[in-house]
Amino acid sequence: MTKGKLSVTNKTNHGSTAETMPPAPPTYEEATAEGSPSYSGAYPGDGEMLTEFNWDDKNIRRVFIRKVYAILMIQLLVTLAIVSVFTFCDPVREYIQAHPGWYWVSYAVFFVTYLTLSLCSGPRRQFPWNLIMLTIFTLSLSYMTGMLASYYNTKSVVLCLGITALVCLSVTVLSFQTKFDITSCQGVLFVFSMTMLIGGLVLAFVLPMGYVPWLHAVYAALGAILFTMFLAFDTQLLMGNKRYALSPEEYIFATLNIYTDIIYIFSFFLQLSGTERN
Template identity: 30%
Template sequence: MDWNRPPYRKSGDVEEGGSARPLYPMMVERPELRWAFVRKIYGILSIQMLLTIAISSIVVSVKPVSQFFVSSGGGLGLYIFLIFLPFLVMCPLYHYYQQHPINLILLGIFTVSISFVVGLTCAFTEGKVILESVILTAVVVVSLTLYTFWAAKRGHDFSFLAPFLFAAVMILLVFSIIQLFFPLGRISMMIYGGLASLIFCGYIIYDTDNLIKRYAYDEYIWAAVALYLDIINLFLSLLTLFRASDS
């Protein structure tokens, strides 16, 4: 699963702070302003993840829900619609991302549609594989987030990752298209899952670094979307890897 990544601007374009010492190098605003922004983003992200867990759990545990999507023509059409719905929501979300509460409503629709897709993916996967993917995703996300904050405080910058990550995602996209028309087997899926996991680990570092240094205060929706997609894509990549290795 891959999505267009929204742009960002430097935080200094919106807010300029006083004489307090910056929280991290390259910052110009007061520490309390940036910390308030960071807390806001992770608060929104936490709600998104809880909503995804709740919806996915319902889809997995209530068998008639998953059976409806795969056993009827209308269910299959709805499943395809849910796959493309996040792309459709991104357009109005880009236009209204500063207008409350429209931006939060669109963000909710975006999150719910992805949650259903994640739930349907898990519905046809063994519980052991799902549990392994969830645990490893949680450990990786927490570890990389703490590392990025630690590295950024010491002056490290990860903006150089942007062209490499973009090229890597393009390779994954081409690989997926080839796999769709010319299936290469279990080994190729393991390779795909492993490479995708590494790429989205890089994106977690890159987007967390942007959160610390570059996102403006009115771009909290984009910051939350970017980190949410990083985590979901990492989970789905690990799910692909473990499912292929377990088969």
């Protein structure tokens, strides 16, 4: 098909050979004949995790979304079970509160697995190690969430679980239905995140000198808003019909992000409206 485009015409002018004409650029069909870069990493370095939207096969996208939400439901059920045990079972609650060292162990495991799954594409894509690491991550974060919930009244925990479920469901539905492209707002989320980070560092030094309820409540409210925005952002990355989309190979990364967003939303709601146990 490109024979005519790539042919070289040799013309002589007073016995000398003329310069060859440069080949014509390939057509769109020829350039994309070997597959879309959004699928399998045709870009150098095995592709980019965050690419401009270029999905043409809706079936791949649907399978990708179903896989992410299936894993997410299992994660949330495990977390709900651990939170329920830590909240309703008095012997377990007393044990974990009497041994805070386990919290710091789970935090270290959470931090290491989160960085590994977020930054290393090899472990994140290699089956079954990606699922094993995701399971360890889920158990560690569930333990931390359950221990946090154990310090609050049972009714407060149940109420915050319900509020979190309603908020997450509403944000998910809105993200699927709205035409507004949240994936193009990375700058706003980055500035908001840096503000929260600086505010958290200030609170870490202020709170030991004296508890300020209204300041803690403001920080918790802003944290809930921030991670609600992150949930909408990550949901639209999962959908793939906006400016940016996650590669279908990154189902572990997508699940990791959405699960973390939901857990942080619950934690901030608990700090904002929860009543501590006597």
